[in-house]
Amino acid sequence: PLRTFLKERCKSGKFTLDEANFFFNEMICMSPRPPISSFNVLLGALCKKKHYNLVIFFFERLVLTELLPDIFTFSILINCFCNENRVCDGFVVLGRILRMGLMPDSVTFNTLIRGLCMEGKLTEATALFKGMAAFDCMPDVITYGILIDGHCKAGSLDKVKELFFDMKARGISPNYVIYTCIIHGCCCEGNLEEATSLFAEMVDQDVQPNIVTYSCIIDGLCKSGSMNKAMEMFSEMKRRNINPDVISYSTLIDGFCRAGNLEEAKSLFAEMGDRGVRPNTFSYNILIRGYCQNGKVDEAMTLYGEMMAEGFRPDVVTYTTLLTGLFSAGKVGDAQKLFHVMQLDGCEANIVTYNTLLHGYFEYNEKSKIIELLCKIAKTNLAPD
RNA sequence: GUGUAAGAUAUA
Numbered sequence: 001p002l003r004t005f006l007k008e009r010c011k012s013g014k015f016t017l018d019e020a021n022f023f024f025n026e027m028i029c030m031s032p033r034p035p036i037s038s039f040n041v042l043l044g045a046l047c048k049k050k051h052y053n054l055v056i057f058f059f060e061r062l063v064l065t066e067l068l069p070d071i072f073t074f075s076i077l078i079n080c081f082c083n084e085n086r087v088c089d090g091f092v093v094l095g096r097i098l099r100m101g102l103m104p105d106s107v108t109f110n111t112l113i114r115g116l117c118m119e120g121k122l123t124e125a126t127a128l129f130k131g132m133a134a135f136d137c138m139p140d141v142i143t144y145g146i147l148i149d150g151h152c153k154a155g156s157l158d159k160v161k162e163l164f165f166d167m168k169a170r171g172i173s174p175n176y177v178i179y180t181c182i183i184h185g186c187c188c189e190g191n192l193e194e195a196t197s198l199f200a201e202m203v204d205q206d207v208q209p210n211i212v213t214y215s216c217i218i219d220g221l222c223k224s225g226s227m228n229k230a231m232e233m234f235s236e237m238k239r240r241n242i243n244p245d246v247i248s249y250s251t252l253i254d255g256f257c258r259a260g261n262l263e264e265a266k267s268l269f270a271e272m273g274d275r276g277v278r279p280n281t282f283s284y285n286i287l288i289r290g291y292c293q294n295g296k297v298d299e300a301m302t303l304y305g306e307m308m309a310e311g312f313r314p315d316v317v318t319y320t321t322l323l324t325g326l327f328s329a330g331k332v333g334d335a336q337k338l339f340h341v342m343q344l345d346g347c348e349a350n351i352v353t354y355n356t357l358l359h360g361y362f363e364y365n366e367k368s369k370i371i372e373l374l375c376k377i378a379k380t381n382l383a384p385d
Numbered sequence: 386g387u388g389u390a391a392g393a394u395a396u397a
Contacts, residue, residue, distance in 0.1 A: 007386080047388085075388040080392045082389095110389045116390040117390095145390040152391090180391045187392095216393040269394095285394045292395095320395045355396040385397090 002026060006038055010045035017054070020046055024058055033067055040072045052080035071097065075108050082115025090115050106137040110146055117150030122159075125150055141167070145177050152185030160185055176202065180213045187220025195220050211242050215251055220256025227264075230255055246272070250283040258289025265290050280305070285317050292325025300325050314345065320353045327360030335360060351382045 009015045024042060027034050039062060046055045059077050063069065069077075074097050081089040090112050097104050102246050109132040116125035129139060145169045151159040155288055160182055167174065180201040186195035199217055202209060209217075214237040221230035234252060237244065249272040256265035269287060272279065284307040291300035304314060304322060319342040326335040341356065342349065354377050361369040378385060 010387090035386095037387050042387090044387055070387090072388045079389070096394065105388095107389045112389095114390065140389095142390050147390090149391060177391050182391095210391095212392045212395060219393065245392095247393050252393090254393065282394055287394095289394065291387095313397090315395095317395045322395090324396065336390095350395095352396045 002034075006041045006347065010041050010150055013045060013049055013338070015045070020051075021236075024061075024219075028061065028065060033065065036067055036070050036073060038211050039067070040070070040076060043073065043076045047076050047080055047083075050083070052084050055080045068100075071102050071105060071108065074102070075105075075111055078108065078115070079111045082111060082118060085119055085120070087112065087115035087119055087360075103136055104137065106132065106143065108348055109135070109137050110140075110143050113143060114146045114150075116155075117146060120154065122150055122154055122156070132246070139170075139172075141172050141178065142176075144172060145181060146179060148185075149181040152181055152188070155189070157185055157189060169196055174202075174205075174207065176207050176210055176213060177240065180210070180216055180262055183213060183220075184216040187216055187223070190220075190224060192224050192226070211237070211245060211248065214242060217247050218248065219251045219255075222251060222258070225259065227255055227259055227261070244272075244275075244277065246277050246280055249277060250286050253283065253290070254286045257286060257293065260294055262290055262294055262296070279310075279312070279316065281312050281315050284312060285315075285321055288318060288325075289321045292321060292328070295329070297322075297325040297329045297331065314347065316342075316347055316350055316353060320356050320375055323353065323356050323360065327356070332364050334361065349380075351377075351385055354382065355385070 002023060005015065005019070020042065027038065027042070043055050043058060046058070057071070059073070074093055078090040080095050081087065081093065084127060093114065094104060094108070097108070109128060113125045113128050115124065116122070125147060132139065132303065144163055148160050148163050151157070164174065164178070164182065179198055183195045183198050186192070186198065195217060199209060199213070214233060218230045219231050221227070221233065230252060234244065234248070237248070249268055253265045253268050256262070256268065265287060269279070269283070272283075284303065288300045288303050291297065291303060300322060304318065305351065307314060319338065322338055323335050326332075326338060339349075354373060357373055358370060361373065
């Protein structure tokens with residue numbers, strides 16, 4: 001029934017799209033109609049499952065009735081536009097909120113600020129961060145988290161430092177997400193010293209690192225070639241009863257693959273299974289790349305078969321990785337066959353795939369193949385880079 | 386009762 005659907009299944013995310021459709025239709029036809037908050041539960045759950053366009057579509061159907069969306073509904077809608085990289089439409093929604101006489105709140109602004117950051121519009125994000133006060137909305141720890149992360153990803157660590165200082169000056173204590181974002185940013189820059197010292201600082205401030213914090217540090221250590229230190233952190237997290245998840249394992253497995261230590265990578269993959277942590281397409285891709293890079297394309301192909309047998313769908317990264325491996329092993333014919341299989345499998349090639357093919361055929365002087373590919377690319381909507 | 390932030394993989 002509708003009641004348990006909203007109260008339990010939407011919360012846990014255990015529902016199918018058909019069910020969502022069914023219940024939405026039911027709700028919209030009921031009379032009297034359920035309150036808007038019930039619609040919000042459904043839309044919020046769909047948004048969490050990343051069905052952004054469906055939420056947008058449902059919203060449009062919702063406003064055709066005389067039901068009035070509230071600030072929750074609008075914030076969910078804005079979030080969906082932002083996640084579709086349509087922050088512009090998010091602002092259109094903001095206009096609608098104001099015209100309806102509703103007051104946007106900090107969640108509304110935080111969502112828009114994140115949308116701007118995702119599109120690299122940091123100047124605008126900063127302007128909105130400053131402008132939200134005019135609507136009586138004060139930046140909170142989440143606002144700072146969003147901006148700090150945005151600047152980290154843009155590589156402006158100096159701005160990050162400013163914001164970090166600024167938030168403390170305003171009496172907002174950095175939480176574990178804030179520390180984790182900055183640690184991640186430092187790791188991306190290769191500044192492991194700073195990352196490590198922030199890690200120590202957070203512990204010192206009684207802010208507990210969580211599984212994400214550990215993954216960031218471990219990834220940073222792996223990428224800077226310090227596998228021993230990475231393993232130490234891995235043990236430390238286990239000692240602190242933080243159970244490694246598929247990302248923690250994949251991070252380390254990737255590190256060992258890049259270090260050329262396939263044995264250790266394989267043994268971690270096995271340990272992961274033993275501990276009941278399910279691999280995913282990501283983790284298979286990492287191992288496949290490890291085999292390819294270490295001159296074991298055949299084993300990589302075997303793993304590709306295994307992942308399918310285990311019920312995991314290869315994605316465009318899987319195929320592109322294998323294509324790279326096959327070309328560098330000189331198996332041009334096999335690469336061509338695999339590209340064919342990929343298409344039969346319903347996996348859309350992207351620009352990276354085409355670059356890989358072009359590069360491969362170029363290496364082997366297959367001029368006609370290159371021309372054929374360029375024509376194919378022209379027929380897609382892909383922008384050559 | 387409902388909305389907002391952080392971690393792992395492919396080409397050059």
